[in-house]
Amino acid sequence: MPDIRLVNVSRHICRGLNLTIRDREIFVVVGTTGAGKTTLLNVISGVTDYEGSVLMDGRSVDRVPPRKRGVGCLFQGLALFPHLDVFSNIAFGLQAGGVERSVVEARVSSLMEMMRIQHLADRYPHTLSGGEQKRVALARSLAPSPQVLLLDEPTSSLDRQTAKYLRNELIQVLKGLGITTVFVTHDLREAEEIGDRIALMFNGNVEQISTPHDFFFNPVNERVSEFVGMPNIIECTRSRVLASGLVEVVSDDMKMVLPYDGNSIRRIAIPPDEIYLSDVRPPGPALNRFTGIVQEITSLQATVRVRVSVGGKSLLAEMPASAFNEISLEKGKEVYVVIKLRRLRYVES
Amino acid sequence: MEAVWGVFPVLVFLAIWEIVGRLHLFPGQSFFPTFSAVLREFYHLTANGVLGKNFLSSLTRVLIGLSSGSIAGIFMGVLMGWRHIIDKAFNPIISLFYPIPALGWLPLLMLWIGINELLPITIIFICSFFPVVYNTATGIRSVDRRYIQAAETLGASNMRILFKVVIPLALPNIFTGLRLEAGMSWRVLIAAEMVAIPTGIGALLMQAESLVRVDIIIVCLIVLSGMCFIFEKVFALAERRLAGRWSAHA
Structure with a gap:
């Protein structure tokens, strides 16, 4: 799995962004709305233009189109294809890669089993609950075995109980896969539970990157301290x-x-x-x-x-x-x- | 029960028509034939093959004109919706020709093509082409960018994204154009046949008018109405089959 390096990246609110995401780590990005978290994911996945450079394993991927970056994305709005049933949604990336039909079926079945959505195979996205949709979207993004996984607020807009349940499943899945993951959330508690390291973004800049522990005991400035909740x-x-x-x-x-x-x-x-x-x-x-x-x-x-x-x-x-x-x-x-x-x-x- | 309520007003209308016709309220009975007289004439025209022959002529023209116009329109609309540069190049031309009513082309086409089978087919082609281009391009353009980005990150090529994501998601828009033009093509054809073509339902209408055969005129109008209805329903059915399960939630 690659490490990811952003060098002097500018796009929208992000100006001259520099950061390194380590190989196989779960890197959580927190920040308020409009801080540039989703822009950061879009830059890494390549679905948006940007200035600066993105390196994966030391190689620039600036000219590599999204389909060849080996990045799996769980978008904030999920973007499940409404005209395809659950099975076809998950199989989409595999079919696009020309994978043999029997292999597609086996891979999709195992992913559905892992996410516990086997019973939803024939259902269309609009008939699923919020939690089920998130599971399908996660299975879809994992199907082509990406080297990097980008998750944009995967537990948002779920009720507290479902979010907690999904979060626990996510932790299990991500730790099991050992895949380089960038996880965007605005919930610090979630960041703490899931992340190896946390980055706090504010106005397009990274204020602090550190372990969850250091976020509380060593906030680098007043802004971080304020976001963390000024602990005693x-x-x-x-x-x-x-x-x-x-x-x-x-x-x-x-x-x-x-x-x-x-x-x-x-x-x-x-x-x-x-x-x-x-x-x-x-x-x-x-x-x-x-x-x-x-x-x-x-x-x-x-x-x-x-x-x-x-x-x-x-x-x-x-x-x-x-x-x-x-x-x-x-x-x-x-x-x-x-x-x-x-x-x-x-x-x- | 709902079906009964739908049929009931029609039955009442037909009954009133029959009664008013029989009461001879209008001077000259032939100007206002009863419903039963129209039915008799319908049977008569069908039995002697006049209606069938003219109907087949019209149907053939509509099928050829509508299908060729729609296929060309979808092709052009997809290109314009998918590639900004093609849209930029052709949009001014489409915008220029789109507002011209299809029948407005008739005098020009009569001079260019002459009065033959190609004339009504060309008129229907024009009638269906421009709206289908417009609706298709709009449908392609309005596909949510997030679906395209999702497909990109899943490794799909541009062609795969177009054929597996964008066109299927644009189907409701494409079908809106097709459904409207399916009925419109009959209306335009009848008008063209009335003015310039010696065969078809429109021509039969004009002959009936010259012979003061109101019953035949009404038979032709009923056939026209029926065909507009059936064509629109066929496309509505096709849309429901292809996109009905999800289109309301896209």
Whole structure:
């Protein structure tokens, strides 16, 4: 599988873009709408003109037409051929490559089995659900055994449950294939789950390329930090394993019990939306529950950010405006702070 | 039940026609024959072969003119829709000739071709060619670019993309042109036959007019109406078979 290098590429919003995607890695591109993510995929696949150069395995493919680049694409709108049934959609690339009929049938059948869509072979795209359509589109893009796979928001416009289900399947399929993959999404959580490395695009430029871990602990600038959600980074002064999979960490006056499989934790990143605030004592045990003083309240469009001092630390919490309106918070007031455990990230000692 | 509601008004219309004809409300019974008299004349014209002979002449002209005009129109429309340079070259000419009514060519063609079988066929060719070019080119051009890009990345050659993706997706547009022209070709033919050709349903109409045979005129009109209807339905059926499963969702 090739590595991909973009050298000084310009197209639409992208100006002088440089980046390298490593062989067999799952490279996730995140960014807001209009950041240039889809343009990046179009440049790599060759379906659009561009300035600059794209190299695959060190060889320029600028003059190579899309059909010869060995790139499989899952377009954002999927672009399943509406006049072909599921089988013919998946077989299209193989037939275009002049593959023998019996081989086409065998390959399509195995792909349908892998994506668990055998029962849909005779159906037309408009009769399928969103999740089924995505599976068919993915099978179609994989059918000609591409060297590079480009996926443009494959889980968007699906309900949360279906998206999660498809995401898990995608991770399995991609890891199994060991294919160089560029995966575009605007969902950072998804990027974290799926990517070997993440690139954040903003206004056509790449702001940061790093491992998911470094995105949270070492954002290179304010923009990345803002996109990541300005996590609260807590340095741990002490940490000990309580039981298998459970660690107690101490940071100044804060003591927390966290699910963790390693030995000890040096640092914790807590996303602001993982901090729950309440003006009344929450029910249940006092585990990971603290009292703090409200320092600052900032109203954004749909959310409200509240800075709270807890045990000598300043934590940033973010909550939906509707949730904020249901509690009574004001500067200087005491508040209960609960750390949720779902999306914490750790640095091991 | 729906079919009954569709047939019912027709039956009422025919009944009123028959009654009004029998009441002799119009001066001179031959100017307003009853429905039964028209049916009798229909049978008579069919039995003596006059209607069949003229109908076959007209049908042959329509089939040759429409099929050659449509095939040429589709070919030209595909080229113009697929290749921008061809569109650029031919669009001004097509735009110039497209608005001219097919019958407007009649005097010129009478002088160039003469009064023979080629004249009505040429008129029908012109009548079908330009609209089919226009609809086909529009259909090809309006195929969503994403489907073409998808086919490109799947390794398809230009020809494969054209024949396996673009033309099939343009079928609804192409058939719209064909369906409209299928009926229109009969209307144009009848007009041409009335003016310049001595055989065919149009010519039979003119002979009936000169003999003040309103019943024959009505028989010819019914045949014309029936053929327009049947031709349009045939193309609608073909469209449904080829693109009906998916065209509404493309």
